[in-house]
Amino acid sequence: MHDHRKLGRELDLFDTDPLMGAGLPYWLPDGAAVRHALEEYIRETERRAGYRHVYSPVLGKRELYEISGHWSHYSEDMFPPMDLGAEQVVLRPSLCPHHALIYRSRAHSYRELPLRMAELGGMYRSELSGVLGGLTRVRAIHLNDAHIFCTLEQAAEEARAALGLIGRAYAALGIRPARYRLSLPGAGGKYVADPGMWERAAALLTEVLDASGVPYESVEGEAAFYGPKIDVQIADAAGREATLSTVQVDFHQPERFDLHYIGPDGAKRRPVMVHRSIIGSMERAVAHLIELHGGAFPAWLAPVQLVVLPLSDAEAGRAAELVERAVAEGLRAELAGPEQGSLGARIRAARLVPYQAVIGAREAASGEVALRLRDGRRPDALPAAELLRRIGALVAARSLQLWEQEGELAIG
Numbered sequence: 001m002h003d004h005r006k007l008g009r010e011l012d013l014f015d016t017d018p019l020m021g022a023g024l025p026y027w028l029p030d031g032a033a034v035r036h037a038l039e040e041y042i043r044e045t046e047r048r049a050g051y052r053h054v055y056s057p058v059l060g061k062r063e064l065y066e067i068s069g070h071w072s073h074y075s076e077d078m079f080p081p082m083d084l085g086a087e088q089v090v091l092r093p094s095l096c097p098h099h100a101l102i103y104r105s106r107a108h109s110y111r112e113l114p115l116r117m118a119e120l121g122g123m124y125r126s127e128l129s130g131v132l133g134g135l136t137r138v139r140a141i142h143l144n145d146a147h148i149f150c151t152l153e154q155a156a157e158e159a160r161a162a163l164g165l166i167g168r169a170y171a172a173l174g175i176r177p178a179r180y181r182l183s184l185p186g187a188g189g190k191y192v193a194d195p196g197m198w199e200r201a202a203a204l205l206t207e208v209l210d211a212s213g214v215p216y217e218s219v220e221g222e223a224a225f226y227g228p229k230i231d232v233q234i235a236d237a238a239g240r241e242a243t244l245s246t247v248q249v250d251f252h253q254p255e256r257f258d259l260h261y262i263g264p265d266g267a268k269r270r271p272v273m274v275h276r277s278i279i280g281s282m283e284r285a286v287a288h289l290i291e292l293h294g295g296a297f298p299a300w301l302a303p304v305q306l307v308v309l310p311l312s313d314a315e316a317g318r319a320a321e322l323v324e325r326a327v328a329e330g331l332r333a334e335l336a337g338p339e340q341g342s343l344g345a346r347i348r349a350a351r352l353v354p355y356q357a358v359i360g361a362r363e364a365a366s367g368e369v370a371l372r373l374r375d376g377r378r379p380d381a382l383p384a385a386e387l388l389r390r391i392g393a394l395v396a397a398r399s400l401q402l403w404e405q406e407g408e409l410a411i412g
Contacts, residue, residue: 001237004290005134011295011352013286013303014135023132023139025283030303033332034289035282037301039120041172041398042144042278049165051118051146056098058122062088067256068097073190073225079126091124096250096275099147100257103271108261113271114150114158120282121145135287136242142282148274149259155272159208159230159247162276166232166245169278172398173289174298175244178235180214182206184228186221192252201249202228208247226252229275236291244284248275296374299354299391300398306333306391307350311360313338318364322357322384329388331395347372354402355391373403 008014013031020026027035043053062081065071070078070093081088092098099117108115123141131137148158170177182205185191185198205228209216216230223229229248233241250273253259260268279285289297299305306326310319316337326333336346343358350356356372363370368381382390394401 002291002294004136004287007290007295008134008287011290013290021139022129023127023137025135025138031286033303034297034301035286038279038282038285038289041300042120042169043118045165045169045278046116046118046146049116049161050114051116053118053120054099054102056095056102056119056121058092058124059089060092060097062090064097064101065090065093068100068253069192069226069256070094070097073192077125077127079124093125094123095119095121095143095145096147096253096273097257099145100253100259100273103147103149104257104259108149108271110151110261110263110269113261114148114154116146116148116158118144118146135283138281138283144277144279144282144285146276146278148276149254149261149271150274151261151269152272155249155274156204156208156211158274159205159249159276160212162247162274162278163208163212163214163230165276165278166247172298172400173279173285173301174292174400175234175288177244178233178241180209180216181222181231181233181243182209182216182218182228183222183224183231184218184220185223189221189223190225191223192226194252197251198228201251204249205230205247224248224250224275226250234288236288242284242288244280244288246275246277246280249273250275296352298398298400299402300395302352302354303332304334304350304353305331305395306355306357307336307346307353308333308357308359309336309343309346309350310338311343311358314361315359315364319357319359322359322369325384326388326391329392331388331392357387375402377403379403 012028014025014027016025078093079091081090123143125139127137127139150158227248227250229246231243232245234244235241254270254273259271261271263269308319308322310316319335323333323335340346354374358370367383369384369387370381371379
């Protein structure tokens with residue numbers, strides 16, 4: 001079993017410092033490269049699916065969260081207010097109130113809907129010290145969040161499409177969901193008191209799950225305070241479950257913020273707000289990927305995708321040229337020269353790098369590269385340009401395949 005806390009520090013992906021505080025990890029360059037690749041993938045996926053991206057501040061007036069319902073239902077998990085002149089501001093516990101205000105700032109026609117608004121933004125939870133750990137439970141969270149403002153008739157299709165995005169992202173990342181859960185309110189919880197709203201939202205999500213054909217179970221006590229949700233559960237090697245992705249239907253906040261659009265008859269109508277997160281927080285997603293792949297990330301996610309190893313100082317110039325070409329073509333490539341040890345030692349040090357390009361005297365003379373794959377296989381030597389083209393194609397496709405050649409598909 002892999003522990004992301006141990007691996008993350010051994011592989012120089014992330015760390016913590018008591019002066020920064022518990023639950024506030026920082027990302028080292030290799031970890032930041034993984035996170036950045038993941039963020040780029042999510043933004044591109046959302047853009048292709050018709051989402052428009054926004055930025056919103058991590059602070060908000062206390063009044064904002066009183067309107068949204070967070071203050072009365074969720075304040076125990078929020079950081080205390082800070083006095084700012086005559087006002088009080090708080091670190092936001094979620095992004096949805098900010099997106100509701102962005103929607104409200106402009107008039108909208110039914111012709112604009114569904115309006116899909118996405119942000120990869122920071123939010124903050126006042127977690128108790130005893131539950132903090134690694135990247136899975138933190139106080140500063142960077143969430144892949146989005147809110148879809150749509151008509152009631154569009155809500156089921158938008159929620160179904162969000163489930164489709166989650167499935168495609170899991171396929172690209174090598175993640176297998178443990179189960180799908182319809183999370184409903186339970187007895188004694190702090191939930192918005194509107195039975196009719198809960199029934200409509202739960203019926204809509206049940207329709208979505210049934211139409212999607214995924215097996216699911218209904219669980220009471222796991223809903224958000226403002227509505228039911230579909231939770232996509234993942235499990236670690238020990239079988240411990242966590243929620244990674246969610247799809248939620250919200251009738252509550254559109255009413256609280258008096259959101260509306262102009263219908264075809266010219267009258268004001270209330271939109272439905274569909275909340276969805278494809279991969280949840282960057283922190284939890286990367287923690288799961290570290291443990292899932294043991295640090296041997298798919299090539300498109302790997303901190304270093306190609307390491308170039310000249311056999312001796314005589315080939316160092318050609319090796320440096322290859323690294324420069326690889327970087328210019330968008331690959332994360334590094335040079336590991338003889339000053340770092342024997343070829344065997346350098347290969348062992350780069351054991352998690354998907355592609356190792358060895359250049360000896362023969363390769364330097366011919367312009368070819370001897371390639372070693374992370375799994376130990378050695379494809380035929382290739383011209384440098386062809387090598388970069390093939391690696392670039394697999395990376396651009398965000399493939400889980402480490403190499404592809406006639407008659408063989410390899411998984412890295």
